[in-house]
Amino acid sequence: MNVRLERFAEIVARDHFDLAQACLAIAEDAYPGLDASACLAALDAMAASVRGRLPADAFPEQKLAALNHHLFGELGFSGNTDAYYDVRNSYLNEVLARRTGIPITLSIVYLEVGRRLGLGLQGVSFPGHFLVSLRLRRGALVLDPFSGGEPKLEEELRALLGRALSEETARHADLANYLAPATPREILARVLRNLKTIYRQAGQLERALDVMNRMLLVVPEAAEELRDRGLVYAALECYRPALADVQNYLRRRPDAPDAAELRAKAAELSAAVARLN
Helix, strand or coil: CCHHHHHHHHHHCCCCCCHHHHHHHHHCCCCCCCCHHHHHHHHHHHHHHHHCCCCCCCCHHHHHHHHHHHHHHHCCCEECCCCCCCHHHHCHHHHHHHCEECHHHHHHHHHHHHHHCCCCEEEECCCCCCEEEEEECCEEEEEEHHHCCEECCHHHHHHHHHHHCCHHHHHHCCHHHHCCEECHHHHHHHHHHHHHHHHHHCCCHHHHHHHHHHHHHHCCCCHHHHHHHHHHHHHCCCHHHHHHHHHHHHHHCCCCCCHHHHHHHHHHHHHHHHHHC
């Protein structure tokens, strides 16, 4: 395990880890010279700027309005609709530098600045579009940092759900089932899945492998991640680790729908390993 991966492992081994710190540690593979402390200081500065214009006894609604004004009005953070699948949108350092990103990374900025202001914001791993919620005395607000922090009405949430799943599901769904708070670990895993998809689709398998190694530190129980890493190892002709991952997957999921296919793959990899000896 290299030094960067060891440092990441130490961060995510904690029950309660710093989400921004973990996101910046992910970025170190793509940006080896990354100054994480400068990025964290930028988040601190944003919070300090908002705090400086609020009364000491500010209500959550006042803090939220000031946060939105500063991030989206003054600093110009916005959703990257022109290049949504640009990999830079998934790296927190780039989102801070370019002030644009995708729903989950803009939500991370929002959550992290809000946390520094004492706002009880929570991430929401909504299908297809990450959101943020804030519980107030009169009920919960569901906010969309990709659209300037605007609150989402029920019909808008159902429209989002319909695009991600199906219109039939959206019409009859109990939205509360999709609005549960996401833990920092779940948020981090979703960031990593985005990166994994982008790099695999681009054929950048070494980059995908870096992401998968981190994913398995975040969710070590996820057998499907073992399978996917094994297949990337195989494509890179790293047959021994490929075989180990595929066999481990089959031990964990002997009755998986793709078990027969993976057993054939394991036999193929075993033969390839034998040829190396």
